[in-house]
Amino acid sequence: MPNNKSNLILNNEIVTDEWSLVTMPAGEEVVKKQAGKVVLFKLTGESTHSAEQVAQTVIPATGKILVPLAVWQARKEELAPRHAAGEIGVWLDTHELLEDLVSSVDDLNSLPLIAVHVERFADGRIFSIGNLLRMRHHYRNDLRAFGDVLRDQLFFLKRCGFNSYLIRADRSAEDALASLKDFSQPYQGAVDEQLPVWRRVNRQPVSQ
């Protein structure tokens, strides 16, 4: 795949990415001592970042930027004018707390883009995060998956409320597009189609 070609899918089309991804500088590995909001349940060994990393993160001066949750939380005042201009999107890792994102902003829908980073494609937390953002927190703007994003998970991501997917750089986004249509009539209600099949279709019993 040529490097100049975009691997970003947005609403069933391959588009050019308008957003610059902001990442934190590498720091010493700090191992997080707890998983999720479950204070009693510890030691999942996921890394977190230091205050220095957050402070030293380089933020481009212009354009639409996608910033890490921790940077957004810590440097919100500095970013406020650009937030007001619609230039701020926020991304989080699957082990970060969605509650932190929700409480960091008065109106979640003031963010034109939220992105969830999945380090390993087998990490299904991303699906619940998508569901909660759309259903619980009523987020309506673009919701993007990036990281180890492969075509065989796309159908599930779509059903969990994602409408944008940055396909891993070594894979073809064109091929991945096809998988969004793997199943024509799913059984259960989810985010994209909230009615289960029995409320969508008049299913008649088949004669015995």
Added chain:
Amino acid sequence: MYKYDEIDQAIVDERVKQYRDQTRRFLAGELTDEEFRPLRLQNGLYIQRHAPMLRIAVPYGMLSSRQLRKLGDISKHYDRGYGHVSTRTNMQLNWPKLEDVPDILAELATVQMHAIQTSGNCIRNTTTDQFAGVAPDEVVDPRAIAEIIRQWSTFHPEFALLPRKFKIAVSGTKQDRALVQAHDIGLEFYRDQDDKVAIRVWVGGGLGRTPILGSVVREHLEWQHILTYCEAIIRVYNLHGRRDNAFKARIKILVKALGIEEFRRQVEEEWQFIKDNPNTITEAELARVSQYFTQMPYETLPEHDARFDSAIASNPAFATWVRRNTHAHKQPGYRAVTLSLKPHGRAPGDITSEQMHLVADWADEYSFGEIRPSHEQNLILADVKLSDLFPLWEKARAAGLATTNIGLLTDIICCPGGDFCSLANAKSIPIAEAIQMQFDNLDYLYDIGELELNISGCMNACGHHHVGHIGILGVDKDGSEWYQVTLGGKQGNDASLGSVLGPSFAAEEMPGVVQKLIDVYIRERTEEERFIDTVRRIGVAPFKTHVYGDKKKEVAHA
């Protein structure tokens, strides 16, 4: 039983197409081993010791004769002429070729079958009681709900990549036969004080490396809310279950770490947001699915059949088979029949292609064309008239499917073990065979009476060894195969996990060890006591003394 409409059929057909392309991409090198792994696993395909193993789904253990014939044909054409009934009531093929699997799936789809989610870190095949719909002690027939759960869990987008596998069991009887306390979620149906159907929800049970019996997360749930309540439980698990260590990733570990009260609090909090959402089951949908599980067109028969009674009186072998291998039925004049897949000296749960065809024929002739694999790895014909039992017995006996050992010591539950499975620490089938040969005297077996002996080749516990009255677990010690024995496990409402007897044994010692356990039981039992009762009354110590007392002397001699 349930029949597919166009929607169900489209889903399995689209699945075949999707998996065919995934296999093509894997063979073309476009998918790495690691990327293909969850895809093939969620389609039941393991890479085994000798060849791939394909696990075909038999949802809640219901098969039609047409489906069983197809399994017979597939196992003949694509495999070595036999299949294996697993403890999740599925059918496993031990020798298919990876590149043939899409074709096998296409064939299965023609008879409304698939291999969806029979493995992998997703919601697995829902299991229930093999006597659902015919058991005299049934409160609610749970099969319609099991089918609704099957559909809801099939390609559930949010729960496609859980921390670990997830198993649901449903039970609708007074005597639990579905092991609800040994599942990630167990749904126990009962009638509440207003005589309404209610569900007791168990969570966090499981065998495997860390055997734990489940806890009740909700005492009373209305059936309409089953899907949303399960969704709340599994969402809490999906977000907070451990993903850093596969051995600590089951929901039982999360439930134990949080404590059931805190876990319940989180589930209930989650549920408040989704309760009554569109996945709430409607009366109309339950009625639609229930129509497939209505009562069979039974004949009105008397309690007794003269020809049957005289056959019992004149033929002791037939009488024994009826006593051991047939079961009470709610409909007068009918019995449920267990065809034993445990002939002595053969791999427990194995069935040949020819036998599959024969059983399918008998099902058509005697039992409304339905067959049920059980988690004890036998096949059930659920609705046989008393007057048909004798001809059925003669046919089953000629086909090697009438060993009168159901519920006895040689009706061993056994995983495929080290002969096939790449996870296993030790072989399990040869141990089962050796024990069966040690007790190959039927009169002696009857004298010993009801006894469940379960064997697993590793701590993943596919052979349910923890809940065997006698459990045998294959362990690896310095690269050689050893066997640890547990005593006093039990399935059912009064379920318990077995206690380890002591240091493990070499393979050749195992028949002798079991013999010694039986000797203690025979010596100590009261007239009415089954093996498990004696173990519960006198404890493990007398068994331990008898087994290891001699062993120590032998060691001293050597």
